Amino acid sequence: MELLEGIYSRRSVRSYTDQVPATEQVLEIVKAGSWAPSGLNNQPWRFVIVRDPEIRRQLAGFTRYRHIIDGAPVAIAVFCDRSVMYNDVKDHQAMGACLQNMLLAAHGLGLGAVWLGEILKSAEQVGRLLRVSSQMELMAVVTVGYPAETDQRSARKDVQELILAEL
Amino acid sequence: MELLEGIYSRRSVRSYTDQVPATEQVLEIVKAGSWAPSGLNNQPWRFVIVRDPEIRRQLAGFTRYRHIIDGAPVAIAVFCDRSVMYNDVKDHQAMGACLQNMLLAAHGLGLGAVWLGEILKSAEQVGRLLRVSSQMELMAVVTVGYPAETDQRSARKDVQELILAEL
Numbered sequence: 001m002e003l004l005e006g007i008y009s010r011r012s013v014r015s016y017t018d019q020v021p022a023t024e025q026v027l028e029i030v031k032a033g034s035w036a037p038s039g040l041n042n043q044p045w046r047f048v049i050v051r052d053p054e055i056r057r058q059l060a061g062f063t064r065y066r067h068i069i070d071g072a073p074v075a076i077a078v079f080c081d082r083s084v085m086y087n088d089v090k091d092h093q094a095m096g097a098c099l100q101n102m103l104l105a106a107h108g109l110g111l112g113a114v115w116l117g118e119i120l121k122s123a124e125q126v127g128r129l130l131r132v133s134s135q136m137e138l139m140a141v142v143t144v145g146y147p148a149e150t151d152q153r154s155a156r157k158d159v160q161e162l163i164l165a166e167l
Numbered sequence: 168m169e170l171l172e173g174i175y176s177r178r179s180v181r182s183y184t185d186q187v188p189a190t191e192q193v194l195e196i197v198k199a200g201s202w203a204p205s206g207l208n209n210q211p212w213r214f215v216i217v218r219d220p221e222i223r224r225q226l227a228g229f230t231r232y233r234h235i236i237d238g239a240p241v242a243i244a245v246f247c248d249r250s251v252m253y254n255d256v257k258d259h260q261a262m263g264a265c266l267q268n269m270l271l272a273a274h275g276l277g278l279g280a281v282w283l284g285e286i287l288k289s290a291e292q293v294g295r296l297l298r299v300s301s302q303m304e305l306m307a308v309v310t311v312g313y314p315a316e317t318d319q320r321s322a323r324k325d326v327q328e329l330i331l332a333e334l
Contacts, residue, residue: 002275007271008199047331048330096259117257120256130334165299
């Protein structure tokens, strides 16, 4: 898939078929995330890959979008490592770049994914469930699978509305 | 360019030839940024495109990386619109996704770009120079041009070091 075409055709995919993505595909998604740029190249991203149905069920209980995590063959919890962070705004931006690379990579691999942020309200419980150190700040959960949805629509403002000035 | 290949081969390009990118290319970069995902689809990104040499010179004065902005045919100041933000962490992540799309789009178009964050220390002065409303929070400046550098190296941690657990 061509890069620009991939950026424009990516959609949030919230329901998946029963087909399970291969380990290599999931690792490719994580690797793509890790190739985001970060300030001082501090690479603050850390990942927990969850396939186990019981742990996924418990994870799902921490968000009102539980059906998405329950119905996904793979969930990737994405953390920012506080011990290497240097600036909250810039590190959170870098994490967003990492998450976008993950979504694009999933799309490029023929998979579908969605960035779940509402679960951040339960960040502490997620950290305990996944037994990560308290230095790990939950950034999002990304669910991954083969898309069951088709014909997803999305819309954006016209680019001219977003440009404040051309100088 | 293939999507995954683009993610892995993108580099921060800090020096540029004299060739000036076309208006359509710059708009494509902004448009690609706008196709990032955002929480509640609030699309908080706003842009000021700077080509004017005198304004670029003044902008360059606000960062220790002045030679990059001085030497780039185009600088895009990227802002987050506080009036549509709903959660600082999630909005800053969305802005990072937008910036990553911009860098990838530049790469896909055969251009080079770099995400400049150090200039955030001068956010107020940048806002005044570009005459944007005080609701606009400076997120980064992205410089764009045809790459003068070749053979840029970059490195990332091995993906296995970044995976805290597979459950």
